[in-house]
Amino acid sequence: MASYHKYNNKKGLTLWYVKYRKADGKRSSKRGFKTKSAAQKWFREYQVNVDHYGNAIDISITFEEVYNKWLIAYEKSVADTTAHKTKQLFKNHILPALGNYQINDISVSTLQRLVNHWDKILVKNDCQLYTNLVLKRAVQLGYTHTNPMDGVIKPKKKARAATDNFFNKEEFAAFLKYLKIDYENKNPRAFMMLWLAAATGMRRGEILGLEWNCVDFNKKTINIKRSLKRAAHAYLGAPKNRPSVRIIAIDATTVRYLKRWKKQQHDMMRSFNFNTYRAKGQLVFSTYKNNKALPEGTADKYINCLTSKHGMKHVTFHGLRHTHATLLVENNVNVKSVSERLGHSSMETTLRIYVNNDKKANHEVANTFEKLMFSKCSQK
Structure with a gap:
């Protein structure tokens, strides 16, 4: 049996607590319920645990405390950049919603509401996955008998909308025109x-x-072997995957522009007491005042300012990579060559993510097949 009582906490709020006997006969209590019905509900669930498992777990530990224990092992199993992104996901979405919950007070209905909410507001919803990992760890550590996420129904995966994050041939020509007008002399970087x-x-x-040192002007190549990554701080690490380590050819115009920029950078950096010609591991693009790696947002800011000023379609900095791949394939460059140039692990990745065919291209396919059909008919 259990009894229910009111009390006032330090803030003067009236709350409820339940007094009961545990399975071993010892007296205990549970405090902090806003209503009597909430205290009764908790005790019913407590009794179910006793009936089903032979005992109930009375450990007082929050979701955030379990997360901190889980994180120690998780950080050792993944790359720094992955750990950083995961911690940001918890900081921005998961911990504000669940951090203060006692691990045994998290219900299926609470999680279902959260999962549905995350699915609405996030393009890529990994919150359910990572919440589940923490709750599984709580079970493994003996803080709870069951994982309530097992009872949550995952929302149907949204169909991925076709991306328009690239310039077609005409838009790209306009982009290059405005790029020269706005930046070539005023902002060479x-x-x-x-x-x-x-x-x-x-x-x-x-x-x-x-x-x-990765740019070879004589051979007209760039050796891509490092990539700027960010965890707690920015650092140079290996590119995204093994195929990303590659040597790519560059055209004569790009070589000429790079030579010009190398001198421009050197001249500008001299005023800040940096000799970029002699600096070991000198970055092609760096801050002027301290010669450090640029923030990631710098690249997006440059293209956003340009497209907004001239009323162009909004294309992100990554969209220039998309544009590069699409225009190459549309101009009959071998897909395998494009895939290797982009550092993809397969041609399927290149075709699925970056290459787009417009309605005109589809009509060309139909017209080609029509010619084949009539040529076969005429032979009969």
Whole structure:
């Protein structure tokens, strides 16, 4: 049997607590319920645990405390960048919703509401996955008998909308025109960064982490072996995957622009007492005052300002990589060559993510097949 009583907490709020006997006969109590019915509900669930498992777990530990224990092992199993992104997900979405919950007070209905909410507000919803990992760890550590996430129904995966994050041939020509007008003389660093992204299809991290010793002007190549990554701080690490370590060819115009930018950078940095010609591991793009890696947002800011000023379609910095791949394939460059240039693990990745066919291309396919049909009929 249990008895229910009111009390006032330190803030003067009237709350309820329940007094009961545990399975071993010892007296105990549970405090902090806003209503009597909430206290009764908790005790019913407590009795179910006793009936089902032979005992109930009375450990007082919050979701955030279990998360901190889980995080120690998790950080050792993944790359720094992955751990950083995961911690940001918990900080921004999961801990504000569940952090203060006692682990045994988290219900299926609470989680279902949260999962449905996350699915609405997030493009990529990994919150359910990571919440589940923490709750599984709580079970493994003996803080609770069951994982309430097992009873949550995962929302149906949204169909991925076709992306429009690239320039077609005409839009790209306009982009290059305005790039020269706005940046070539007034902001040569912005000009070179956007030009290089469009001319090579390199990833943002690969461009921001590019060093001059990886650019070979004589062979007209760029050796991509490092990428700028961010965890607690920015650092240069290996590119995204094994195929991303690659050597790509660059055209004569890009070589000429890079040579010009190398001198421009050197001249500007001399006023801040940096000799970029002699600096070991000198970045192609760096801050002027302290010669450090640029913030990731710099690349997006450059292209956003340009497209907004001229009323162009909004395309992100990553969209220049998308543009590069699409225009190459549309101009009959071998997909395998494009895939290797982009550092993809397979041609399927290139076709699925970056290559787009418009309605005109589809009509061309139909017209080609029509010719084949009539040629076969005429032979009969």
